[in-house]
Amino acid sequence: MKITFYGHASLGIKIKDINILVDPFISPNEKASQIDINTLKADYILVTHAHQDHIADVEAIAKRTGAVVVSNYEIVNYFGALGIDGHPMNHGGKWDFEFGTVKYVNAIHTSSFPDGSYGGQPGGFVIEGEHKNIYIAGDTALTFDMKLIPLQTQLDLAILPIGDNFTMGINDAIIASDFIACDKIMGYHYDTFGYIEIDHEVAKRKFFERDKDLMLLEIGDFIEL
Ligand code: NI
Ligand code: MN
DSSP: OEEEEOSTTOEEEEETTEEEEESOOOTTOGGGTTOOGGGOOOSEEEOSOOOHHHHTTHHHHHHHHOOEEEEEHHHHHHHHTTTOOEEEEOTTOEEEETTEEEEEEEOOSOOBOTTSOBOOOOEEEEEEETTEEEEEOOSOOOOGGGGGHHHHOOOSEEEEEOSOSSSOOHHHHHHHHHHTTOOEEEEESOSSSGGGOOOHHHHHHHHHTTTOEEEOOOTTOEEEO
């Protein structure tokens, strides 16, 4: 499994020969200006919730690639009205895709579309694929629901928001790491806007002091599991 960071909460995941994008918000992000969305491959686009900083490039990429949008029912309906294929899910449900199993799990946040219309309830994804299991938390507060994940899935990596203000910050993400029983964390949803700037060294040290590993990737960099 290869995971590429495209800035903010945007990820590329490659499992076997399948390309998955998560929450593409790339073309409006000045910090990701080196990434050309017209070069990104996508068979599936996973969308955690309807906020602009998670869906901005979904329409353009899906229409170019024919990718299937996987998200909650309301978001899949919204993109379906634009002629985009989708696979609707809802919280607690999982589905076996060609690349592995996806479960849509709880997140504490909101989920309106840019025009204010209802975007369903926000979520995160647990992906079990190719002998590696990951959790993409989406925008969320720290929540006891995270404790449900390790009851069924032993995680190899968790991707957690750490920017604070709109989501968990560092201290809550460390507690989340305990709740999900995973000490290998990739941080996201930080530094994009003034409200969510973090001190990288302080963040990494706080995780290190708890015998945990916080990875902060440069935009365009990837990790392989
Ligand atoms: Ni959000
Ligand atoms: Mn967000």
